[in-house]
Amino acid sequence: MNFNKPEAFPLFAVTAFTMNSLDEVKECYNSRYTYVRTNNPNRDALGQIVSYLEAGEDSLIFSSGMGAITTTLMTILKPGDHVICNRNIYGETFDVMTKLMPTFGIESTLVDFDDIENVKKAIKPSTKLIYSEVLANPTMNIADIPALAEIAHSNGALLMIDNTFTTAIAIKPIAFGADIVINSMTKFMNGHSDAISGSITTTKALTDMIHPIRMLCGTPGDPHAAWMMTRGMQTIDLRLKKQMASAAKLAKALEQNKYVSKVNHPSLESFPQNALAKKLFASDDTMSGMLSFIIPEDEEKINKFMLKLNLAHYATTLGGIRTTLNHPVTSSHSHMPDDERRKMGITPGMFRLSVGIEDADDLIADFTQALEVFGE
Numbered sequence: 001m002n003f004n005k006p007e008a009f010p011l012f013a014v015t016a017f018t019m020n021s022l023d024e025v026k027e028c029y030n031s032r033y034t035y036v037r038t039n040n041p042n043r044d045a046l047g048q049i050v051s052y053l054e055a056g057e058d059s060l061i062f063s064s065g066m067g068a069i070t071t072t073l074m075t076i077l078k079p080g081d082h083v084i085c086n087r088n089i090y091g092e093t094f095d096v097m098t099k100l101m102p103t104f105g106i107e108s109t110l111v112d113f114d115d116i117e118n119v120k121k122a123i124k125p126s127t128k129l130i131y132s133e134v135l136a137n138p139t140m141n142i143a144d145i146p147a148l149a150e151i152a153h154s155n156g157a158l159l160m161i162d163n164t165f166t167t168a169i170a171i172k173p174i175a176f177g178a179d180i181v182i183n184s185m186t187k188f189m190n191g192h193s194d195a196i197s198g199s200i201t202t203t204k205a206l207t208d209m210i211h212p213i214r215m216l217c218g219t220p221g222d223p224h225a226a227w228m229m230t231r232g233m234q235t236i237d238l239r240l241k242k243q244m245a246s247a248a249k250l251a252k253a254l255e256q257n258k259y260v261s262k263v264n265h266p267s268l269e270s271f272p273q274n275a276l277a278k279k280l281f282a283s284d285d286t287m288s289g290m291l292s293f294i295i296p297e298d299e300e301k302i303n304k305f306m307l308k309l310n311l312a313h314y315a316t317t318l319g320g321i322r323t324t325l326n327h328p329v330t331s332s333h334s335h336m337p338d339d340e341r342r343k344m345g346i347t348p349g350m351f352r353l354s355v356g357i358e359d360a361d362d363l364i365a366d367f368t369q370a371l372e373v374f375g376e
């Protein structure tokens with residue numbers, strides 16, 4: 001067989017590569033492909049795309065976003081080390097910090113990153129890592145990445161940022177001083193809600209350390225998932241630019257709706273950290289495809305509202321090409337006491353939206369007609 005250069009990157013659905021002599025074996029072990037858990041062309045190709053997008057030195061592809069997070073933490077932290085983590089964080093990451101890491105002798109302090117003084121006060125001589133998401137779920141609170149980088153670096157710690165809600169199309173955390181960027185590629189990066197994967201982008205020196213731990217943990221991404229991600233990533237710029245612009249437009253429209261008491265999106269002037277948003281993001285239309293809003297706490301009417309929506313539907317994921325909504329009080333924040341949730345601005349009337357690639361005006365019209373149930 002004699003292949004030409006394929007126009008699309010082929011799927012290497014293969015667990016091992018063959019060798020014909022000991023000379024070739026030695027060569028492969030040093031620089032080429034051997035066994036699938038060690039290395040695979042689809043993961044490598046995808047890693048190069050992610051490095052380009054995040055403007056980072058090197059990237060590794062994992063079985064999931066959580067695989068990327070846990071493998072990286074297990075590499076860079078040792079017993080006795082201390083982590084400062086944003087309290088407003090993805091549920092499983094919260095559990096990793098508060099339940100899993102302590103079993104390995106790693107201490108964590110979770111504080112509210114809205115006030116940067118909280119982070120400074122939490123610093124200890126043993127602090128090795130500061131961890132945050134760019135935008136918190138579902139309130140969209142922004143982490144001040146340059147300020148966090150400054151605190152981390154002046155105390156000999158690393159800054160690790162989860163870019164899942166924003167993606168490199170909105171912001172490149174490394175350019176603002178982050179040392180490690182993690183993405184759950186399951187969400188916006190793949191964009192099609194049909195595959196799971198995660199990535200880490202950082203220095204080559206650090207990926208060289210994480211790579212062997214990934215082999216031990218068994219967390220490298222499956223080649224087929226990596227191939228699906230590569231396909232999804234070809235449209236990331238088109239999708240995200242549309243999703244982010246539509247989210248900004250929908251946020252404005254919802255804010256003007258008489259049944260909506262509050263909308264959270266960094267582009268809004270009413271957003272408490274709008275000035276910080278303007279500093280970190282290039283424009284109102286390139287901040288995030290995510291938003292949240294609050295409607296009256298009337299469960300019967302909320303059910304009717306959900307049933308009346310034609311385009312958006314409930315799903316426990318985000319970042320897909322179709323608009324999805326989710327209800328934090330019954331999902332991500334269901335275990336938190338009501339008064340604590342309310343202090344964070346999360347009420348039973350809150351919905352989180354992941355805006356898809358539908359026409360923005362169609363989405364506005366759909367939400368407007370569904371919200372009319374509150375006037376009945």
Ligand SMILES: *Cc1c(COP(=O)(O)O)cnc(C)c1O
Nearest residue numbers: 064065066090162164184186197
């Ligand atoms: C989904 C998600 C993760 C975990 O990613 P998986 O691919 O589901 O393991 C981590 N962080 C954020 C912000 C997420 O939304």
